Amino acid sequence: MLAKKINSYLLSNYRIYLDKCRRRTLAKYEWLSEIEAMVGRQYGRIYAWDKINEAMVRQWCEIMGVDNPLYTDAEYAATTEHGQLVAPPAMLQGWCLAGYGDEILAPGSTTENPYEVLKVIENHGYPAVVAVNSNLTFDRYINMGEKLYYTTVLDSISEEKTTALGTGFFVTLKMTYFSEQADGQDDEKVGDMMFRVIKFKPAKQPEKPAAKKEAAVRKRPKPGISDDNRFFWEGFEANELRIQECNSCKKLQHPPAPVCMHCHSFDLGYKVASGKGELYSFVVMHYPHVAPFDSPNPIGLIELEEGVRIPAGLIGLEEGVAPKIGQKVQVEYHTFDGELTLPQFRLVSPEES
Structure with a gap:
């Protein structure tokens, strides 16, 4: 008996304390009286777009990794106390969500x-919002074919609180979910959701002097070099365009490979190409800009006089003038970042060719 009296006394004093906090906050912000009048208000129905159905349940279970046969196996569900498939309780909120943009309601x-x-709180200087917590309760399982809706009550708003995020108000909403009944019967409550957010002014972070950083210089990516293609990349240092040649059948191939694609011989060498050819195909990359490459960045597929094709950068393009398929080209060797020599093909004008 004494413990009950103590608990009753403590509870009474706590309520008095909360009421003082509320009145103190109202005195500080007269506009909160508008919100006080909204507490307890019930808003109208928000319907589900679809009746409870097997397809959406199956997809939800697949995404969430739920393998309970009560939700997806009709034969098994028929042997249970439910006698049919039911929807997972955790799907309750999902059935009545708005369409894209949160403004398209059923x-x-x-x-x-x-x-x-x-919105009212935001208009008084509290622009940020963060969800704090949400609790779902379920009265029963929901059957296939039922049509749901929910109503919303503004349950409470706290006094002004200061948190690590900033200063603001905790707003608690309560959604009650119903199954719509036919033939004049009362709609049946199937669950509740408590949803709480904080609407706040972000705390000002102390300004830190920005550390001065030197902009990193992006270098050209280096090629992957192996024993099969080393001769090809080393050739550029000697201003040579080396194309792999089979010592057995004397045919050329590119890119380099460990075996001849023509006769399957492993006896491979290389031939120094003339560096002359024509433009077989090309692409000009405008976006996205990728450092350290120029933009626009023209890349060509070159058919060499020797009969093989090689991709490489194009140079010598006139601004606003696109290259032409079949246009003659000539290799040039350029060193990048002081260490990487690569071939580029200059377009040759008809007069030069």
Whole structure:
């Protein structure tokens, strides 16, 4: 008996304390009286777009990794106390979500905004919002074919609080979910959701002097060199365009490979190409800009006089003039970053060719 009296006394004093905090906050911000009047208001129905159905349940279970046969195996579900497939309870909120943009509600839904309190607080200088917690409770399983809706009540708003995020108000909303019944029967409550957010002014972070950083210089990526293609890359240092040649059948191939693609011989060498050819195909990359390459960045597929094709950068393009298929080209060797020599092909004008 004594313990009950103590608990009752403590509870009474706690309520008095909360009421003082609330009145102190109201005295500080007169506009909060508008929100106080909204507490306890019930907003109209927001309907589900679809009836509870097997397809959406199956997809939800696949995504969430739920393998309970009660939700997806009709034969098994028929042997249970439910006698049929049911929807996972955790899907309750999902059935009544709005369409893309949070403004597209199912037909028949209310035009009221259950979150209008957040807009009121925002208009008084509290622009940021973060969800704090959400609790779902379930009264029963939901069967296939049922049509759901929910109503919303603004349950409470706290006094002004200071948190690590900033200063603001905790707003608690309660959604009650119903199954719509036919033939004049009362709609059946199937669950609740408590949803709490904080609407706040972000705390000002102390300004830190920005550390001066030297812009990193992006270098050309180096090629992957192996024993099969080393001769090709080393050739550029000697201003040579070396194309792999089979010592057995004397045929050329590119890119380099460990075996001849023609006769399957492993006896391979190389031939120094003339560096002359024509443009077989090309692409000009405009976006995205990738450092350290120029933009636009023309890349050509060159058919050499020797009969093989090689991709390489194009140079000598006139601004606004696209290269032409079949146009003659001539190799040039350019060193990048003081260490990497690569071939580039200059377009040759008809007069030069």
